[in-house]
Amino acid sequence: MISTQASKLIGLTNNVKTKSKTKLITITSGKGGVGKSTFTANIAYLLAQKGLKIAVLDADIGLANMQVLFDIKPKTTFFDYIDGRKSLDEIILKTEYPNVSLIAGKSGYEYSNHSNTFVYTRVAEDIIALNEFDILLVDTGAGLNDYVKEFLSISDNILALTTTDPSALTDVYSLMKMLSLGKSKLMLCFNHTRNYKIGETISNSLVKLAQKNRLNSDFMVEYIGNVSTSAQISTTGRLRKLFTKEFILDESTKQMQVIIDYLIKNIH
Template identity: 35%
Template sequence: MSDQAQALRNLIKNKSTEQTRNTRIITVTSGKGGVGKSNFTLNFALALQKKGFKVLVFDADIGLANIDVLMGMSPKYNLYHLLKKEKTIWEIIQTGYNDLQFIAGGSGFNDLIRLTEEQLDYFEKQISQLNGHVDFILFDTGAGLSKETLKFILAAQETIVVTTPEPTSITDAYAIIKMVHSMDYHTPFRLVVNRVTDLREGRQTADKISMVAKQFLQLDIPTIGYVMDDSSVSKAVKKQVPFTIAFPSSDASKSIGELADNFIANQVPSETQAGAVKGFLNKMLKMLK
């Protein structure tokens, strides 16, 4: 009887947590391709889950959607099936490593601009159900300054910009921040420097972007952290297993864990957080019309 009572208490506790959970919408982007953005998004999500948070990854990279590839999976359904009203939001959610939930985008986002009012209404009602379902929704967007990527950045509560120490990556990361700022949107940016040889290189790279943003845009761009350049990452990609799972003791995995700690410790409360998904959709659909 005591075991049954405890199980009931746990169920009630979990239900209570589900009802009061605030979902935060985060866009992950980069100024250029090839910086490891999707790999970062996947392993960052897994690190957040390891720390007790519930996360859903939304693969919003229209041309090169590959979150599923990094996990060696072939999703049966994606966003397209939702937009065509063939499946519900719950039916297109897939489960990957460590029960990480994700939604494959496929060509679905291209179809958003061609939806009828009835289809848009269905889409909004379905996606709205995610509010309170998870703590974080991470949108892995396409790299660069595409129209689709900009819409996600402008609609999200905050954006993580992934860069590397390469000069072209630094320049392009700053360019995407400058572009959004020029549109008079007050999107909070945070920076991640990937593939650094040491912390000194990571700090120098982040300082270059933050100092220029402060001087010319009057923007403060905090840095969440740095991810070490590590051969384990490419090995994990070839195995189609997230590197934090395949090589949990690697330098890159340790970096992701520290970065997740810093991200959580420096979360900025949002007045609209309780209705984050609804707010995101309102902004997104407004830009589509």
């Protein structure tokens, strides 16, 4: 269940969003190792190629790696803002990709002092309040710990990335159950999945399982696309480059373009 404190935060954030052009998309997975950060970084690049100004917040608390994907060695992270050492402007870092900025996380950060205080989501609120970006992408950590739940609680646009691995599907179903208590929909993408139809079939099976178990009937799961396995993805990752830039004609890049088109038309 979403706590009373989280509910109050949702209300505050909704007030901020009505005054800001910045749309918030939270990208999550349930299970680790499904390629979520790589997916997020490439989504950011493709959105920017459409002329949108994008900010990426690395909210994988304690295991941040977005700076590797963007080939940045950040001197500041969003923890410097939380701890009062830096201003918001100082933690928003330009990347080499036009119209893409990064708010870096920090690997190994000791975050126990901030437990259950919602300071992490305040960073997202404050970036939205700047009214500077068209879209803020939040890359959460794996699992459904309190920190991931905080970022999910403030977002109306939640995109879950999964694979066909049974344990990944179990985790994404757990995410569906949790979100159905307080959200209206979940966008679902399949990574390392050969074709669109496979993801669509599994998505339909998850929806039928939800109906059988009587999850909230008003909760929608929207399957929005798949990304095939490509040797180019791992190669460019090791080189700290984005495969959607380096391999424009690759099938995986074309599949991500389909996802981008959906997001542009349907997020709010």
